Amino acid sequence: MSKPFELPLTIEPEHELRFVGPFNRPVVTIMSLRNNSALPLVFKIKTTAPKRYCVRPNIGKILPYRSTQVEICLQPFIYDQQEKNKHKFMVQSVQAPLDADLTDLNKLWKELEPDQLMDAKLKCVFELPNVDTNAENNSGGAINSGSGSGSGAGSVGANISSTSADGLKSEPKLSSDDMPSNLPETAEIVESLSGEVKALRESNSELRKENLHLKDQITRYRSSAAIKQVNEPYAPVLAEKQIPVFYIAIAIAAAILGLLLGKYLL
Structure with missing residues (x-):
């Protein structure tokens, strides 16, 4: 039997990049790249949301039959389960020419022709911590505490059910855990807006005083002109x-x- 064809670059995971929340803090996932060829391999990673992710390294080289890891960090944001995630990553790779200068990869990448590149696309998947896992951990703690204190099976079952219920009730709050992280920024914005409003009010008060002063001067000028016209x-x-x-x-x-x-x- 003939040996199956093997791609020069193997990506792990192959199709999806999973990010497990909560998302009010940076979330990191690892992508592994392996060079299956006898020539050095040059790669570059692109994303449809460059402001949301930090990729290190986003360009690099892999020696023959070697592997490297890429760290992808998702920046904190407000996660909404109803919002559809359309973020995607693309890994472009090419076998380096024999006479290529691998010291300046950016220059080498600009000199490559687009038809030489091999593309692989991965979609991003956002996940929240498993509710069942948290409930089992909490229920296990309740069972241990019940057996240590010598309580009956009925009290243990009550602890399990109450703990599970608490876990189910408290878990949906994870979708809004990231909201407190934005409170300092909101407070700063409100404070700056209140300062601007105060400054505008002071400016308005000064303009009113100046307007009244000008009206008083105009009234005096008109009265003096009227006296002169009477005496003329x-x-x-x-x-x-x-x-x-x-x-x-x-x-x-x-x-x-x-x-x-x-x-x-x-």
Whole structure:
């Protein structure tokens, strides 16, 4: 029988990356890569959600018939069981050419042709801790405590049922365990917003005072202008009264001068 074809790169796990919560803290899973060929293998790991994951290393080389491990860290987030997870990873690999410089993998990767790459896709699966496992652990503790104290089988059964019920009631809270982790950020946001509101109120109060001051100045200016307009018509009247007196004085002076000249000539 012929030997079955073996891919140059073997990935473990092969199809899914599982992350077990709670997700209010970083969750790490390990991916194993094995080179099954007689040539060095260069790989690069990509994801559809690069801001959610930290991959170390995301690019590297594997010597012939050797293995390496990649650490994938999921960043804390608010987990919702109703939300569908669409995160995926893609492992790209290629057998390094004989004359390739393996000291600068980024430069080597840019020089490769896309049709030379081998792709493998894995989907991400989010899981919460098993409820049944926690209930069994709690019930086991209750049985041990009951036998140590010398209590009867009835009290042991009651402890088991009560512990299991408590585990079932408290377990759904795991889906919201990550919410307290965001409380400090929320408090900082509320505090900063309250400070901005306070500053806006102070600015509004100052603008109101300035507006009232400007209104007061405008009122004073209008009142002073009105007084001047009331006093202005009396000046022409005085001028009109002064003009006839001036002419009368000139006429009297001319008459006196004429009399003097008449007397002198006669």
